Amino acid sequence: MSFTKARTMPGVMELLPLDQIALQNLLDTVRRNFERFGFLPIETPAIEFSNVLLTKSGGETERQVYFVQSTGSLKQGEVPELALRFDLTVPLARYVAEHEAQLTFPFRRYQMQRVYRGESAQRGRFREFYQCDIDVIGKDALSVRFDAEIPAVIHSIFSELKIGAFTIQLNNRKLLRGFFEQQGIADNQQQMLILREVDKLDKRGPGRVRETLTSADFGLSAEAVDAILAFVGTRSSGHQDALAKLAAIAADNESLRVGVAELREVLELVRAFGVPETNYALNFSIARGLDYYTGTVYETTLDAHPEIGSICSGGRYEDLASHYTRSKLPGVGISIGATRLFWQLQQAGLARRGQSHVQVLVAQMDAAELPRALGLATQLRMAGINTEVQLESKKLARQFQYADRAGIRFVVMQGADELANGTVAVKDLRRGEQFAVAEAELIKTLRVEIEQSRVMGDAALPAAAAVVAP
RNA sequence: GUGGAUGUAGCUCAGCUGGUUAGAGCACUGGAUUGUGAUUCCAGGGGUCGCGGGUUCGAAUCCCGUCUUCCACCCCA
Numbered sequence: 001m002s003f004t005k006a007r008t009m010p011g012v013m014e015l016l017p018l019d020q021i022a023l024q025n026l027l028d029t030v031r032r033n034f035e036r037f038g039f040l041p042i043e044t045p046a047i048e049f050s051n052v053l054l055t056k057s058g059g060e061t062e063r064q065v066y067f068v069q070s071t072g073s074l075k076q077g078e079v080p081e082l083a084l085r086f087d088l089t090v091p092l093a094r095y096v097a098e099h100e101a102q103l104t105f106p107f108r109r110y111q112m113q114r115v116y117r118g119e120s121a122q123r124g125r126f127r128e129f130y131q132c133d134i135d136v137i138g139k140d141a142l143s144v145r146f147d148a149e150i151p152a153v154i155h156s157i158f159s160e161l162k163i164g165a166f167t168i169q170l171n172n173r174k175l176l177r178g179f180f181e182q183q184g185i186a187d188n189q190q191q192m193l194i195l196r197e198v199d200k201l202d203k204r205g206p207g208r209v210r211e212t213l214t215s216a217d218f219g220l221s222a223e224a225v226d227a228i229l230a231f232v233g234t235r236s237s238g239h240q241d242a243l244a245k246l247a248a249i250a251a252d253n254e255s256l257r258v259g260v261a262e263l264r265e266v267l268e269l270v271r272a273f274g275v276p277e278t279n280y281a282l283n284f285s286i287a288r289g290l291d292y293y294t295g296t297v298y299e300t301t302l303d304a305h306p307e308i309g310s311i312c313s314g315g316r317y318e319d320l321a322s323h324y325t326r327s328k329l330p331g332v333g334i335s336i337g338a339t340r341l342f343w344q345l346q347q348a349g350l351a352r353r354g355q356s357h358v359q360v361l362v363a364q365m366d367a368a369e370l371p372r373a374l375g376l377a378t379q380l381r382m383a384g385i386n387t388e389v390q391l392e393s394k395k396l397a398r399q400f401q402y403a404d405r406a407g408i409r410f411v412v413m414q415g416a417d418e419l420a421n422g423t424v425a426v427k428d429l430r431r432g433e434q435f436a437v438a439e440a441e442l443i444k445t446l447r448v449e450i451e452q453s454r455v456m457g458d459a460a461l462p463a464a465a466a467v468v469a470p
Numbered sequence: 471g472u473g474g475a476u477g478u479a480g481c482u483c484a485g486c487u488g489g490u491u492a493g494a495g496c497a498c499u500g501g502a503u504u505g506u507g508a509u510u511c512c513a514g515g516g517g518u519c520g521c522g523g524g525u526u527c528g529a530a531u532c533c534c535g536u537c538u539u540c541c542a543c544c545c546c547a
Contacts, residue, residue, distance in 0.1 A: 010538095010539070010540090063471085063545090064545080064546090087546095087547085115547085117545095117546080117547090119545085119546080120471090121539075121540075122540080122541075122542090123540080123541080124547095125546085125547090126547080129547065130547090131547065132547095196545095309547095310547080311547085312547085313546095313547075335547065336547075337546090337547025338547085339547080340547050341547080363505090363506095365505065366505095395505090395506095396505050396506055396507095397505090397506060397507065398507090399506085399507085400506055400507035400508090401506095401507045401508080402507085403507070404507045404508055405507085405508085411506085411507090413505080413506090415505060416505090417505080425505095427506070427507090429507065429508085432507085432508090434506080
Protein backbone atom coordinates (compact mmCIF):
# COMPACT_ATOMS: atom_id res chain seq x y z
CA MET A 1 0.00 0.00 0.00
CA SER A 2 1.51 3.29 -0.98
CA PHE A 3 0.66 6.42 0.92
CA THR A 4 0.02 9.87 -0.34
CA LYS A 5 2.56 12.20 1.20
CA ALA A 6 0.87 14.14 3.97
CA ARG A 7 1.86 17.71 3.36
CA THR A 8 0.57 21.23 3.04
CA MET A 9 1.31 23.51 0.17
CA PRO A 10 4.20 25.91 0.76
CA GLY A 11 3.33 29.29 2.18
CA VAL A 12 0.67 28.23 4.63
CA MET A 13 1.02 28.17 8.40
CA GLU A 14 -0.13 25.25 10.43
CA LEU A 15 0.56 25.05 14.15
CA LEU A 16 0.61 22.60 17.01
CA PRO A 17 -2.05 23.29 19.65
CA LEU A 18 0.16 25.19 22.10
CA ASP A 19 1.51 27.40 19.30
CA GLN A 20 -2.02 27.87 18.03
CA ILE A 21 -2.96 29.11 21.48
CA ALA A 22 -0.04 31.53 21.34
CA LEU A 23 -1.23 32.84 17.96
CA GLN A 24 -4.77 33.17 19.24
CA ASN A 25 -3.52 35.11 22.24
CA LEU A 26 -1.86 37.49 19.81
CA LEU A 27 -5.07 37.85 17.80
CA ASP A 28 -7.11 38.32 20.98
CA THR A 29 -4.85 41.16 22.07
CA VAL A 30 -5.22 42.87 18.73
CA ARG A 31 -8.98 42.48 18.76
CA ARG A 32 -9.28 43.72 22.34
CA ASN A 33 -7.42 46.91 21.47
CA PHE A 34 -9.35 47.50 18.25
CA GLU A 35 -12.55 47.31 20.28
CA ARG A 36 -11.14 49.50 23.02
CA PHE A 37 -10.84 52.29 20.46
CA GLY A 38 -14.39 51.87 19.29
CA PHE A 39 -13.95 49.88 16.10
CA LEU A 40 -16.77 47.52 15.15
CA PRO A 41 -16.30 44.08 13.61
CA ILE A 42 -17.30 43.00 10.14
CA GLU A 43 -16.48 39.96 8.09
CA THR A 44 -16.56 39.67 4.34
CA PRO A 45 -16.51 36.47 2.30
CA ALA A 46 -13.20 34.94 1.32
CA ILE A 47 -14.51 34.65 -2.24
CA GLU A 48 -15.56 37.73 -4.18
CA PHE A 49 -16.47 38.36 -7.78
CA SER A 50 -13.29 38.68 -9.80
CA ASN A 51 -14.34 41.94 -11.38
CA VAL A 52 -14.85 43.44 -7.91
CA LEU A 53 -11.40 42.40 -6.75
CA LEU A 54 -9.59 43.32 -9.92
CA THR A 55 -10.87 46.85 -10.41
CA LYS A 56 -7.39 48.13 -10.90
CA SER A 57 -6.43 45.31 -13.19
CA GLY A 58 -2.96 44.64 -14.40
CA GLY A 59 0.16 44.80 -12.27
CA GLU A 60 1.13 42.76 -9.25
CA THR A 61 -2.29 42.05 -7.80
CA GLU A 62 -3.60 40.26 -10.85
CA ARG A 63 -0.53 38.10 -10.93
CA GLN A 64 -1.10 37.11 -7.31
CA VAL A 65 -4.82 36.50 -7.27
CA TYR A 66 -6.14 32.99 -6.86
CA PHE A 67 -9.08 32.44 -9.12
CA VAL A 68 -11.82 30.14 -7.91
CA GLN A 69 -14.20 28.07 -9.90
CA SER A 70 -16.47 25.15 -9.24
CA THR A 71 -15.68 22.16 -11.37
CA GLY A 72 -19.11 22.36 -12.96
CA SER A 73 -18.59 25.86 -14.28
CA LEU A 74 -15.09 25.43 -15.65
CA LYS A 75 -14.76 27.32 -18.87
CA GLN A 76 -11.62 27.04 -20.86
CA GLY A 77 -9.79 30.22 -21.63
CA GLU A 78 -12.05 32.54 -19.70
CA VAL A 79 -11.19 34.49 -16.59
CA PRO A 80 -13.07 32.80 -13.75
CA GLU A 81 -15.95 34.71 -12.29
CA LEU A 82 -14.73 34.32 -8.72
CA ALA A 83 -11.48 34.90 -6.85
CA LEU A 84 -10.05 34.78 -3.32
CA ARG A 85 -9.53 38.14 -1.66
CA PHE A 86 -5.87 39.21 -1.50
CA ASP A 87 -6.37 41.91 1.12
CA LEU A 88 -9.14 43.36 3.26
CA THR A 89 -9.12 46.89 1.90
CA VAL A 90 -10.65 46.12 -1.48
CA PRO A 91 -13.47 44.06 0.09
CA LEU A 92 -14.01 46.92 2.53
CA ALA A 93 -14.41 49.33 -0.34
CA ARG A 94 -16.97 47.02 -1.94
CA TYR A 95 -18.71 46.58 1.44
CA VAL A 96 -18.98 50.29 2.09
CA ALA A 97 -20.22 50.99 -1.41
CA GLU A 98 -22.78 48.20 -1.16
CA HIS A 99 -24.10 49.08 2.31
CA GLU A 100 -23.48 52.81 2.28
CA ALA A 101 -27.11 53.66 3.02
CA GLN A 102 -27.15 51.60 6.21
CA LEU A 103 -23.79 52.64 7.61
CA THR A 104 -23.10 55.52 9.93
CA PHE A 105 -20.15 57.71 9.08
CA PRO A 106 -17.41 58.05 10.03
CA PHE A 107 -17.52 54.28 9.70
CA ARG A 108 -15.04 52.58 12.00
CA ARG A 109 -14.58 48.92 11.32
CA TYR A 110 -12.09 46.25 12.20
CA GLN A 111 -11.66 43.01 10.35
CA MET A 112 -9.43 40.05 11.17
CA GLN A 113 -9.54 37.43 8.48
CA ARG A 114 -7.34 35.41 6.23
CA VAL A 115 -6.33 36.61 2.80
CA TYR A 116 -4.72 34.78 -0.10
CA ARG A 117 -1.85 35.61 -2.40
CA GLY A 118 -0.13 33.56 -5.03
CA GLU A 119 3.33 34.39 -3.79
CA SER A 120 6.33 32.36 -4.78
CA ALA A 121 7.57 30.52 -1.73
CA GLN A 122 10.04 32.37 0.46
CA ARG A 123 10.92 32.68 4.13
CA GLY A 124 8.25 34.55 6.05
CA ARG A 125 6.14 34.88 2.95
CA PHE A 126 2.71 33.34 3.13
CA ARG A 127 0.04 32.48 0.61
CA GLU A 128 -2.63 32.33 3.25
CA PHE A 129 -2.34 34.68 6.19
CA TYR A 130 -4.25 36.73 8.71
CA GLN A 131 -4.64 40.42 8.24
CA CYS A 132 -5.93 42.53 11.09
CA ASP A 133 -7.22 45.79 9.68
CA ILE A 134 -8.80 48.91 11.07
CA ASP A 135 -10.07 51.70 8.89
CA VAL A 136 -12.10 54.83 9.44
CA ILE A 137 -14.11 55.81 6.40
CA GLY A 138 -15.58 59.29 6.09
CA LYS A 139 -18.38 60.50 3.88
CA ASP A 140 -17.11 63.28 1.55
CA ALA A 141 -14.41 64.27 4.02
CA LEU A 142 -12.46 62.90 6.95
CA SER A 143 -10.43 65.08 9.28
CA VAL A 144 -6.70 64.53 9.45
CA ARG A 145 -7.28 64.10 13.18
CA PHE A 146 -8.24 60.51 12.46
CA ASP A 147 -4.75 60.03 11.09
CA ALA A 148 -3.49 60.75 14.58
CA GLU A 149 -5.78 58.26 16.26
CA ILE A 150 -4.29 55.34 14.34
CA PRO A 151 -0.85 55.54 16.03
CA ALA A 152 -2.64 55.58 19.37
CA VAL A 153 -4.20 52.22 18.51
CA ILE A 154 -0.86 50.86 17.30
CA HIS A 155 0.79 52.01 20.51
CA SER A 156 -1.88 50.38 22.60
CA ILE A 157 -1.57 47.03 20.83
CA PHE A 158 2.19 46.73 20.77
CA SER A 159 2.58 47.91 24.33
CA GLU A 160 0.27 45.15 25.45
CA LEU A 161 2.03 42.53 23.34
CA LYS A 162 5.25 43.26 25.25
CA ILE A 163 7.59 42.54 22.38
CA GLY A 164 10.01 45.32 23.24
CA ALA A 165 10.52 48.92 22.21
CA PHE A 166 8.92 49.94 18.92
CA THR A 167 8.74 53.04 16.78
CA ILE A 168 5.81 54.21 14.69
CA GLN A 169 7.44 55.88 11.70
CA LEU A 170 5.43 58.67 10.17
CA ASN A 171 5.56 60.32 6.81
CA ASN A 172 3.26 62.03 4.35
CA ARG A 173 2.84 61.44 0.64
CA LYS A 174 1.90 65.06 -0.04
CA LEU A 175 5.13 66.12 1.58
CA LEU A 176 7.10 63.76 -0.66
CA ARG A 177 5.24 64.80 -3.79
CA GLY A 178 5.70 68.44 -2.95
CA PHE A 179 9.38 67.85 -2.46
CA PHE A 180 9.72 66.08 -5.80
CA GLU A 181 7.88 68.91 -7.54
CA GLN A 182 10.30 71.30 -5.92
CA GLN A 183 13.11 69.24 -7.45
CA GLY A 184 11.47 69.56 -10.85
CA ILE A 185 10.22 65.97 -10.92
CA ALA A 186 6.63 66.58 -11.89
CA ASP A 187 5.67 63.35 -13.62
CA ASN A 188 3.43 61.18 -11.48
CA GLN A 189 4.83 57.87 -12.71
CA GLN A 190 8.37 59.07 -12.24
CA GLN A 191 7.53 60.13 -8.70
CA MET A 192 6.11 56.68 -7.93
CA LEU A 193 9.22 54.96 -9.25
CA ILE A 194 11.46 57.12 -7.12
CA LEU A 195 9.23 56.56 -4.10
CA ARG A 196 9.63 52.82 -4.44
CA GLU A 197 13.39 53.12 -4.40
CA VAL A 198 13.44 55.58 -1.56
CA ASP A 199 11.26 53.24 0.46
CA LYS A 200 14.14 50.75 0.48
CA LEU A 201 16.52 53.20 2.08
CA ASP A 202 16.47 51.63 5.55
CA LYS A 203 16.70 48.12 4.18
CA ARG A 204 19.45 48.59 1.61
CA GLY A 205 21.30 51.62 2.78
CA PRO A 206 21.90 54.89 0.92
CA GLY A 207 24.71 53.46 -1.19
CA ARG A 208 22.62 51.01 -3.15
CA VAL A 209 19.68 53.39 -3.43
CA ARG A 210 21.99 56.03 -4.82
CA GLU A 211 23.32 53.52 -7.30
CA THR A 212 19.83 52.73 -8.54
CA LEU A 213 18.67 56.32 -8.68
CA THR A 214 21.71 57.52 -10.59
CA SER A 215 21.31 54.72 -13.14
CA ALA A 216 20.16 55.56 -16.64
CA ASP A 217 16.63 54.30 -15.97
CA PHE A 218 15.90 57.26 -13.76
CA GLY A 219 17.72 59.97 -15.65
CA LEU A 220 18.49 61.97 -12.53
CA SER A 221 21.52 64.16 -12.08
CA ALA A 222 23.94 63.40 -9.28
CA GLU A 223 22.92 66.66 -7.59
CA ALA A 224 19.24 65.74 -7.74
CA VAL A 225 19.94 62.33 -6.23
CA ASP A 226 21.99 63.95 -3.47
CA ALA A 227 19.15 66.31 -2.70
CA ILE A 228 16.64 63.47 -2.62
CA LEU A 229 18.78 61.29 -0.39
CA ALA A 230 19.43 64.17 1.98
CA PHE A 231 15.72 64.91 2.26
CA VAL A 232 14.43 61.38 2.65
CA GLY A 233 17.21 60.66 5.12
CA THR A 234 15.37 62.86 7.61
CA ARG A 235 14.65 61.10 10.92
CA SER A 236 13.44 62.73 14.10
CA SER A 237 14.22 61.83 17.68
CA GLY A 238 11.62 63.10 20.07
CA HIS A 239 8.64 65.35 19.65
CA GLN A 240 10.41 68.72 19.63
CA ASP A 241 12.94 67.49 17.17
CA ALA A 242 10.18 66.29 14.86
CA LEU A 243 8.51 69.72 14.92
CA ALA A 244 11.86 71.40 14.34
CA LYS A 245 12.57 69.17 11.34
CA LEU A 246 9.22 70.17 9.84
CA ALA A 247 9.80 73.85 10.57
CA ALA A 248 13.13 73.68 8.76
CA ILE A 249 11.52 72.72 5.46
CA ALA A 250 11.37 75.58 3.02
CA ALA A 251 7.97 74.91 1.52
CA ASP A 252 7.60 76.71 -1.75
CA ASN A 253 4.70 74.78 -3.20
CA GLU A 254 1.19 73.90 -2.11
CA SER A 255 1.63 70.14 -1.80
CA LEU A 256 4.70 70.49 0.35
CA ARG A 257 3.01 73.11 2.56
CA VAL A 258 -0.04 70.91 3.07
CA GLY A 259 2.12 67.87 3.80
CA VAL A 260 4.07 69.74 6.45
CA ALA A 261 0.89 71.11 8.01
CA GLU A 262 -0.75 67.68 8.12
CA LEU A 263 2.26 66.04 9.67
CA ARG A 264 2.48 68.79 12.26
CA GLU A 265 -1.14 68.35 13.25
CA VAL A 266 -0.79 64.58 13.39
CA LEU A 267 2.31 64.86 15.58
CA GLU A 268 0.60 67.23 18.01
CA LEU A 269 -2.44 65.01 18.32
CA VAL A 270 -0.49 61.78 18.58
CA ARG A 271 1.13 63.29 21.62
CA ALA A 272 -2.24 64.40 22.97
CA PHE A 273 -3.55 60.86 22.45
CA GLY A 274 -0.96 59.88 25.03
CA VAL A 275 1.55 58.10 22.82
CA PRO A 276 5.02 58.48 24.41
CA GLU A 277 7.39 60.43 22.19
CA THR A 278 9.86 57.54 22.14
CA ASN A 279 7.27 55.54 20.23
CA TYR A 280 6.88 57.78 17.18
CA ALA A 281 9.22 59.51 14.79
CA LEU A 282 9.37 61.14 11.38
CA ASN A 283 10.96 59.07 8.70
CA PHE A 284 10.84 60.71 5.27
CA SER A 285 11.83 57.54 3.47
CA ILE A 286 8.60 55.73 4.37
CA ALA A 287 6.60 55.76 1.17
CA ARG A 288 4.59 52.53 1.01
CA GLY A 289 4.41 50.80 -2.31
CA LEU A 290 0.67 50.96 -2.76
CA ASP A 291 -0.51 53.60 -5.15
CA TYR A 292 -3.64 54.57 -3.30
CA TYR A 293 -2.06 56.30 -0.33
CA THR A 294 -2.35 60.05 -0.58
CA GLY A 295 -1.39 61.55 2.76
CA THR A 296 -0.12 60.22 6.06
CA VAL A 297 1.66 56.88 5.91
CA TYR A 298 2.79 54.69 8.80
CA GLU A 299 5.17 51.88 9.39
CA THR A 300 5.97 50.37 12.74
CA THR A 301 9.25 48.65 13.54
CA LEU A 302 10.78 46.94 16.55
CA ASP A 303 13.83 48.89 17.75
CA ALA A 304 15.77 45.78 18.74
CA HIS A 305 14.87 43.86 15.58
CA PRO A 306 15.26 45.99 12.47
CA GLU A 307 15.65 42.78 10.44
CA ILE A 308 11.97 42.03 10.98
CA GLY A 309 10.98 45.15 9.11
CA SER A 310 7.55 46.65 9.36
CA ILE A 311 5.13 44.88 11.68
CA CYS A 312 2.20 47.16 11.00
CA SER A 313 1.60 49.62 8.23
CA GLY A 314 -0.99 51.75 6.54
CA GLY A 315 -2.01 55.24 5.68
CA ARG A 316 -4.50 57.73 4.33
CA TYR A 317 -6.31 57.41 1.04
CA GLU A 318 -8.52 60.03 -0.55
CA ASP A 319 -11.12 57.92 -2.24
CA LEU A 320 -11.61 54.35 -1.19
CA ALA A 321 -14.50 53.18 -3.31
CA SER A 322 -14.24 55.23 -6.48
CA HIS A 323 -14.56 52.05 -8.53
CA TYR A 324 -17.89 51.11 -7.00
CA THR A 325 -19.75 54.33 -6.23
CA ARG A 326 -19.96 58.01 -7.05
CA SER A 327 -19.78 58.86 -3.35
CA LYS A 328 -16.49 60.21 -2.17
CA LEU A 329 -15.23 58.07 0.69
CA PRO A 330 -11.86 59.08 2.11
CA GLY A 331 -10.32 56.97 4.81
CA VAL A 332 -7.33 56.06 6.90
CA GLY A 333 -6.33 52.65 8.15
CA ILE A 334 -3.66 50.13 9.00
CA SER A 335 -3.05 46.47 8.61
CA ILE A 336 -1.19 44.01 10.80
CA GLY A 337 -0.07 40.83 9.11
CA ALA A 338 -0.64 38.59 12.10
CA THR A 339 0.62 35.37 10.54
CA ARG A 340 3.89 36.85 9.48
CA LEU A 341 4.21 38.83 12.70
CA PHE A 342 3.76 35.67 14.74
CA TRP A 343 6.23 33.81 12.56
CA GLN A 344 8.79 36.59 12.84
CA LEU A 345 8.39 36.74 16.60
CA GLN A 346 8.98 33.01 16.80
CA GLN A 347 12.10 33.35 14.66
CA ALA A 348 13.40 36.19 16.81
CA GLY A 349 12.71 34.21 19.97
CA LEU A 350 10.11 36.71 21.11
CA ALA A 351 7.17 34.34 21.03
CA ARG A 352 6.90 31.51 23.41
CA ARG A 353 4.60 28.59 23.42
CA GLY A 354 1.12 29.18 24.81
CA GLN A 355 -0.13 27.41 27.88
CA SER A 356 -2.66 24.65 27.49
CA HIS A 357 -6.21 25.69 28.18
CA VAL A 358 -6.58 22.48 30.15
CA GLN A 359 -5.81 23.40 33.72
CA VAL A 360 -6.41 20.12 35.49
CA LEU A 361 -6.30 16.43 34.68
CA VAL A 362 -8.27 14.24 37.06
CA ALA A 363 -6.32 11.00 37.21
CA GLN A 364 -7.87 7.58 37.27
CA MET A 365 -6.57 5.69 40.28
CA ASP A 366 -9.00 2.85 40.26
CA ALA A 367 -11.31 1.89 37.40
CA ALA A 368 -14.16 1.23 39.80
CA GLU A 369 -13.96 4.82 41.06
CA LEU A 370 -14.33 6.41 37.62
CA PRO A 371 -17.82 7.79 38.39
CA ARG A 372 -16.35 9.53 41.40
CA ALA A 373 -13.59 11.05 39.25
CA LEU A 374 -16.18 12.25 36.76
CA GLY A 375 -18.15 13.86 39.58
CA LEU A 376 -15.03 15.61 40.83
CA ALA A 377 -14.32 16.91 37.32
CA THR A 378 -17.86 18.25 37.02
CA GLN A 379 -17.43 20.19 40.24
CA LEU A 380 -14.20 21.70 38.96
CA ARG A 381 -15.81 22.65 35.65
CA MET A 382 -18.73 24.30 37.40
CA ALA A 383 -16.17 26.34 39.29
CA GLY A 384 -14.80 27.53 35.97
CA ILE A 385 -11.72 25.32 35.90
CA ASN A 386 -10.98 23.66 32.55
CA THR A 387 -10.76 19.99 33.40
CA GLU A 388 -10.02 16.77 31.60
CA VAL A 389 -10.56 13.30 33.04
CA GLN A 390 -8.40 10.26 32.48
CA LEU A 391 -10.97 7.94 30.91
CA GLU A 392 -8.81 4.96 30.04
CA SER A 393 -7.20 2.79 32.68
CA LYS A 394 -3.47 3.30 32.43
CA LYS A 395 -0.52 3.16 34.74
CA LEU A 396 -0.27 6.32 36.75
CA ALA A 397 3.15 6.99 35.23
CA ARG A 398 1.52 7.10 31.79
CA GLN A 399 -1.12 9.46 33.03
CA PHE A 400 1.55 11.84 34.28
CA GLN A 401 3.45 11.53 31.05
CA TYR A 402 0.33 12.37 29.10
CA ALA A 403 -0.41 15.44 31.24
CA ASP A 404 3.18 16.61 30.94
CA ARG A 405 3.25 16.29 27.17
CA ALA A 406 -0.13 17.89 26.74
CA GLY A 407 1.01 20.84 28.85
CA ILE A 408 -1.47 20.26 31.66
CA ARG A 409 0.05 21.61 34.82
CA PHE A 410 -2.04 20.09 37.61
CA VAL A 411 -3.01 16.47 38.15
CA VAL A 412 -5.69 15.79 40.75
CA MET A 413 -5.77 12.36 42.34
CA GLN A 414 -8.22 10.71 44.67
CA GLY A 415 -7.27 7.11 45.32
CA ALA A 416 -7.89 4.78 48.20
CA ASP A 417 -5.59 6.68 50.60
CA GLU A 418 -7.17 10.05 49.88
CA LEU A 419 -10.70 8.69 50.03
CA ALA A 420 -9.96 7.21 53.42
CA ASN A 421 -9.11 10.56 54.95
CA GLY A 422 -11.31 12.86 52.84
CA THR A 423 -8.51 14.58 50.95
CA VAL A 424 -7.41 15.05 47.36
CA ALA A 425 -3.82 14.97 46.16
CA VAL A 426 -2.71 17.71 43.74
CA LYS A 427 0.50 17.38 41.81
CA ASP A 428 2.03 20.43 40.16
CA LEU A 429 3.94 19.00 37.24
CA ARG A 430 5.88 22.13 36.48
CA ARG A 431 7.33 22.49 39.94
CA GLY A 432 7.37 18.77 40.59
CA GLU A 433 5.61 19.23 43.92
CA GLN A 434 2.68 17.43 45.37
CA PHE A 435 0.41 18.28 48.26
CA ALA A 436 -2.83 17.13 49.83
CA VAL A 437 -5.89 19.28 50.51
CA ALA A 438 -9.22 18.58 52.14
CA GLU A 439 -11.76 17.77 49.46
CA ALA A 440 -13.84 20.82 50.43
CA GLU A 441 -10.83 23.07 49.90
CA LEU A 442 -9.89 21.74 46.48
CA ILE A 443 -11.57 24.35 44.32
CA LYS A 444 -10.34 27.25 46.39
CA THR A 445 -6.79 25.88 46.40
CA LEU A 446 -6.75 25.23 42.67
CA ARG A 447 -8.03 28.71 41.93
CA VAL A 448 -5.18 30.22 43.91
CA GLU A 449 -2.64 27.94 42.23
CA ILE A 450 -3.96 28.69 38.74
CA GLU A 451 -4.04 32.42 39.33
CA GLN A 452 -0.49 32.29 40.67
CA SER A 453 0.59 30.24 37.71
CA ARG A 454 -0.92 32.84 35.39
CA VAL A 455 0.75 35.79 37.06
CA MET A 456 4.09 34.04 37.57
CA GLY A 457 3.99 32.83 34.00
CA ASP A 458 4.25 36.43 32.86
CA ALA A 459 6.62 37.69 35.50
CA ALA A 460 9.09 34.89 35.02
CA LEU A 461 9.82 36.06 31.51
CA PRO A 462 12.03 38.89 30.40
CA ALA A 463 9.91 41.86 29.43
CA ALA A 464 10.50 41.31 25.75
CA ALA A 465 9.51 37.69 25.71
CA ALA A 466 6.00 37.70 26.99
CA VAL A 467 4.16 38.16 23.74
CA VAL A 468 1.71 35.47 23.77
CA ALA A 469 1.44 34.69 27.40
CA PRO A 470 -2.23 34.37 28.22
C1' G B 471 8.69 35.71 -14.37
C1' U B 472 14.73 35.96 -14.11
C1' G B 473 19.21 34.09 -11.61
C1' G B 474 21.48 30.57 -7.91
C1' A B 475 21.35 26.33 -4.58
C1' U B 476 18.98 21.86 -2.53
C1' G B 477 16.94 16.69 -2.04
C1' U B 478 19.52 10.11 2.49
C1' A B 479 14.48 7.62 8.74
C1' G B 480 9.15 11.96 11.52
C1' C B 481 13.42 15.96 12.45
C1' U B 482 18.92 17.42 12.08
C1' C B 483 22.54 15.25 9.42
C1' A B 484 26.99 11.44 8.30
C1' G B 485 28.11 8.17 4.25
C1' C B 486 36.04 9.18 1.98
C1' U B 487 38.33 8.84 -4.82
C1' G B 488 31.56 3.90 -7.01
C1' G B 489 32.28 -2.12 -3.69
C1' U B 490 28.63 -6.88 0.92
C1' U B 491 22.56 -6.55 4.72
C1' A B 492 22.75 2.48 4.18
C1' G B 493 24.41 4.78 9.70
C1' A B 494 24.20 8.43 14.14
C1' G B 495 21.65 11.84 17.41
C1' C B 496 16.85 13.43 18.61
C1' A B 497 11.79 11.74 18.28
C1' C B 498 8.56 7.31 18.49
C1' U B 499 6.84 2.24 20.78
C1' G B 500 7.59 -1.31 24.72
C1' G B 501 10.08 -2.93 29.26
C1' A B 502 13.04 -2.02 34.27
C1' U B 503 6.60 -6.02 39.66
C1' U B 504 2.23 -3.16 43.52
C1' G B 505 0.07 4.92 43.32
C1' U B 506 4.11 9.38 40.39
C1' G B 507 6.04 12.58 34.34
C1' A B 508 10.11 15.44 31.78
C1' U B 509 16.44 12.62 33.88
C1' U B 510 18.83 7.00 33.58
C1' C B 511 19.23 1.79 31.64
C1' C B 512 17.61 -2.09 28.07
C1' A B 513 15.05 -3.62 23.71
C1' G B 514 12.29 -2.52 19.24
C1' G B 515 9.80 -0.35 14.86
C1' G B 516 10.86 2.94 10.91
C1' G B 517 14.42 4.51 4.63
C1' U B 518 11.85 2.17 -3.31
C1' C B 519 18.82 7.28 -0.66
C1' G B 520 13.06 12.97 -4.60
C1' C B 521 11.59 10.67 -9.51
C1' G B 522 13.04 8.78 -14.54
C1' G B 523 16.89 7.35 -17.70
C1' G B 524 22.17 6.42 -18.69
C1' U B 525 27.50 4.72 -17.63
C1' U B 526 29.31 0.21 -14.92
C1' C B 527 30.31 -6.50 -13.11
C1' G B 528 28.34 -3.15 -9.30
C1' A B 529 25.37 3.59 -8.17
C1' A B 530 23.03 7.02 -2.21
C1' U B 531 27.94 8.09 -4.64
C1' C B 532 29.41 9.59 -11.70
C1' C B 533 26.40 11.81 -16.17
C1' C B 534 21.63 13.71 -18.35
C1' G B 535 16.68 15.01 -17.68
C1' U B 536 12.66 16.09 -14.47
C1' C B 537 10.17 17.45 -10.11
C1' U B 538 10.51 19.53 -5.23
C1' U B 539 11.97 22.75 -1.68
C1' C B 540 14.88 26.96 -0.47
C1' C B 541 17.63 31.82 -1.39
C1' A B 542 18.08 36.61 -4.22
C1' C B 543 15.42 40.10 -7.57
C1' C B 544 10.23 41.96 -8.19
C1' C B 545 6.20 42.93 -4.91
C1' C B 546 4.17 42.93 -0.26
C1' A B 547 1.66 41.70 5.56
